Amino acid sequence: MRVKLFEQRPFLGGRASSYSLPDGEEIDNCQHVTLGCCTNLEDFYRRVGALEKIARYGRLVFVDSKGHRAAMEASALPPPFHLAPSLAFYPSLSWPERRRIGEAMLSIARRGGRNNDDDAVGCTMLDWLRAQGQNERAISRFWSVVLVSALNEELVRTEARYALDVFWKAFLSARSGYILGIPRVPLGELYEGCRAAIEQRAGEVLCRAAVRGLKENDERITSVCMDGGRQYSADFYILAVPHEVALKLLPERIVASETQFRQIRNLQVSPITSVHFWFDREVMADPFVTLLDRATQWIFNKSRLSEGRGDGRYLQSVISASYGLMRRSRQEIINLCLGELQQVLPEARKARLVKAIVVKETAATFSPQPGSDRWRPSQRTPLPNLFLAGDWTATGWPATMEGAVRSGYLAAEAVLSFCGEPKRLLKPDLPAEGLARHWVRATRRN
Numbered sequence: 001m002r003v004k005l006f007e008q009r010p011f012l013g014g015r016a017s018s019y020s021l022p023d024g025e026e027i028d029n030c031q032h033v034t035l036g037c038c039t040n041l042e043d044f045y046r047r048v049g050a051l052e053k054i055a056r057y058g059r060l061v062f063v064d065s066k067g068h069r070a071a072m073e074a075s076a077l078p079p080p081f082h083l084a085p086s087l088a089f090y091p092s093l094s095w096p097e098r099r100r101i102g103e104a105m106l107s108i109a110r111r112g113g114r115n116n117d118d119d120a121v122g123c124t125m126l127d128w129l130r131a132q133g134q135n136e137r138a139i140s141r142f143w144s145v146v147l148v149s150a151l152n153e154e155l156v157r158t159e160a161r162y163a164l165d166v167f168w169k170a171f172l173s174a175r176s177g178y179i180l181g182i183p184r185v186p187l188g189e190l191y192e193g194c195r196a197a198i199e200q201r202a203g204e205v206l207c208r209a210a211v212r213g214l215k216e217n218d219e220r221i222t223s224v225c226m227d228g229g230r231q232y233s234a235d236f237y238i239l240a241v242p243h244e245v246a247l248k249l250l251p252e253r254i255v256a257s258e259t260q261f262r263q264i265r266n267l268q269v270s271p272i273t274s275v276h277f278w279f280d281r282e283v284m285a286d287p288f289v290t291l292l293d294r295a296t297q298w299i300f301n302k303s304r305l306s307e308g309r310g311d312g313r314y315l316q317s318v319i320s321a322s323y324g325l326m327r328r329s330r331q332e333i334i335n336l337c338l339g340e341l342q343q344v345l346p347e348a349r350k351a352r353l354v355k356a357i358v359v360k361e362t363a364a365t366f367s368p369q370p371g372s373d374r375w376r377p378s379q380r381t382p383l384p385n386l387f388l389a390g391d392w393t394a395t396g397w398p399a400t401m402e403g404a405v406r407s408g409y410l411a412a413e414a415v416l417s418f419c420g421e422p423k424r425l426l427k428p429d430l431p432a433e434g435l436a437r438h439w440v441r442a443t444r445r446n
C-alpha cells in the first residue's frame with residue numbers, strides 16, 4: 001500500500017523524539033528506555049535499521065539515601081528466580097521486607113501472566129500490595145521505584161493489572177525481559193529508516209503538515225483538511241495522534257454519536273519532568289542509576305550513553321508521575337534535582353554547573369488508572385475506512401513506545417484484513433522460560 005504520512009512537526013518521532021536547542025545542542029524530549037520484553041518495538045527498530053543504535057544493559061544500579069549501592073543482575077537461576085539473588089542485596093530494606101517482596105513476586109509468577117482476574121482489574125496496585133502484606137517501606141523503596149517509572153503513575157492511581165503485567169513480563173517470565181535498551185543516538189536519529197521505508201514504497205512523508213480535521217460523508221471519511229484549504233483523499237485513514245488531539249480532529253457529529261469516540265474523553269493524563277544538566281567536568285561514571293527515597297527516580301549519564309558526547313558531563317534526571325513539580329518554578333526544580341544529584345554523585349559537588357534545562361510534559365502519557373481499559377478504543381472504528389493508532393488505543397500495554405508500535409501494527413492488520421489480505425504483524429511476547437513456563441501451562445489448564 002502507498003502511505004502518505006502527515007506530521008505537524010518538522011521532525012518524526014512524536015513524544016519519543018529529539019530537537020536542537022538554540023546553541024545547537026540536540027536533546028531528547030526526555031530519556032526514553034526500552035526493555036527486553038518490548039518485542040514489537042524491537043521488531044520495529046530492526047525493520048527501520050535502528051536496532052544497532054540501541055545499547056543493552058543487564059546491570060541496574062540502585063542507590064539509597066545513604067549512598068548505599070546495589071546492582072540488579074540476572075543470576076544463573078532459571079526464571080522466575082533469575083533476579084532473586086539481587087533482591088537479597090537490595091538496599092534499605094530489612095530481611096523480612098525482602099522476604100515478603102519475594103513472596104509477592106512468587107505470587108505474581110504463579111499467575112503465569114493471567115492478570116485479568118478480579119483482584120487485579122479495577123483495583124489499585126497499592127491495594128493489591130497491601131493485601132499481599134507489603135509495608136510502606138517495601139512499597140516506596142521497591143515496588144514504587146520500579147513501577148512508577150515503568151507506568152508513569154503513582155501506585156494509588158495505577159490499576160494492579162498493568163503493574164502485575166510489568167513484573168511478569170520484565171522480571172519474572174523470561175531472563176532477558178528486564179534488559180534495558182537505551183539509544184546511543186539522539187532519539188530523532190532512530191527514524192531515518194522509517195521515512196526511507198515509506199518513500200521506497202512510493203509513499204510520502206510530509207513534515208510541518210498539520211492536519212486540521214477529517215471530513216466525513218455517509219459514515220465514511222472522505223478527506224483530511226490541511227491549512228490553506230488543501231485536502232487529501234485516500235482509501236483508508238489511520239489517525240495516529242494523542243487522544244486529546246484525535247477528539248479535536250474527528251468530525252463532531254461522529255464523536256457525539258459513537259460511544260467508542262465519546263469515551264476517549266474519560267482517559268486521564270499523567271506528567272513527566274526531566275532536567276538536563278551540563279557540568280564543566282566529568283561527574284558520573286555509571287551509565288545510569290536509579291534513586292531510592294528521592295524525588296528524582298533516574299539519573300542518566302547522557303555523555304556516556306550517547307556516541308560522541310565525551311565524558312560524564314551531560315546528565316539527565318527524570319521524574320515520572322511528577323504531579324508535585326507541576327506548579328514549581330523551573331529554578332526550584334533545578335535546585336531540587338541538582339541537590340539530589342550532588343548527594344549521590346560526590347564529583348558533582350566540586351563541579352561547576354554550566355547549563356540546566358527543565359522539560360515539563362504535563363500530558364506525557366495516559367494514566368493507567370483502574371478501569372482505564374474501558375476507555376481505550378480498538379484500532380477499528382465504526383467508520384469502515386477510519387482506523388486509530390497511538391499508545392492510548394486498546395493494546396493491553398501501558399503508554400510506552402512498545403504500546404505505540406503495537407497499536408500501529410494492529411491498525412495496519414485491521415486495514416489489511418478489511419482489504420481481504422489479512423496478515424499478522426504483531427509479534428508475540430517473549431516465551432516464558434524455566435519454571436515460569438510451567439506456571440503458564442498450569443494457568444492455561446485451569
Ligand SMILES: Cc1cc2nc3c(=O)[nH]c(=O)nc-3n(C[C@H](O)[C@H](O)[C@H](O)COP(=O)(O)OP(=O)(O)OC[C@H]3O[C@@H](n4cnc5c(N)ncnc54)[C@H](O)[C@@H]3O)c2cc1C
Pocket residue numbers: 006007008009012013014015016029030031032033034209210211212240241242245272273361363364365389390391392399400401402403404
Ligand atoms: C517525557 C516522556 C518520557 C517517556 N519515556 C518513555 C520511556 O522511557 N519508554 C517508553 O517506552 N515510553 C516512554 N514515553 C512514552 C512514549 O513516548 C509514547 O508512548 C510514544 O511515543 C507514543 O507514541 P504515539 O505514536 O502513540 O504518539 P506520539 O509520539 O504523541 O505521536 C503522535 C504524533 O502526531 C503528531 N500530530 C499531533 N497532532 C497532529 C496534527 N494535527 N497533524 C499532524 N500530526 C499531528 C505529533 O506531532 C506526533 O508526532 C515517554 C513519554 C514522555 C512524554
